[in-house]
Amino acid sequence: MARRNRRAAGGGPRPLFGGALTHEERGGRRYAVRAVAGSAATKSYRCPGCNQEIRPGTAHVVAWPVDGPDGGGDERRHWHSGCWRR
Numbered sequence: 001m002a003r004r005n006r007r008a009a010g011g012g013p014r015p016l017f018g019g020a021l022t023h024e025e026r027g028g029r030r031y032a033v034r035a036v037a038g039s040a041a042t043k044s045y046r047c048p049g050c051n052q053e054i055r056p057g058t059a060h061v062v063a064w065p066v067d068g069p070d071g072g073g074d075e076r077r078h079w080h081s082g083c084w085r086r
């Protein structure tokens with residue numbers, strides 16, 4: 001009996017926020033950046049780029065420096081996608 005690889009969508013673990021993690025360099029520091037889908041955004045956040053609220057249900061990005069003392073977890077910030085790219 002041949003075994004088949006499971007190819008159906010939905011297999012495998014899902015990342016915490018449902019988005020892909022990428023790395024970007026900003027002002028000489030390396031940041032981990034994760035896209036947050038609107039469906040995964042359940043709280044409102046303050047965007048440091050424009051100082052406006054990111055409302056629940058809004059797709060945005062989370063960024064934190066990966067060269068911090070504890071991996072940068074304390075410096076995690078939520079940004080509008082457009083503000084982060086600017």
Ligand SMILES: [Zn+2]
Nearest residue numbers: 047050080083
């Ligand atoms: Zn913003």
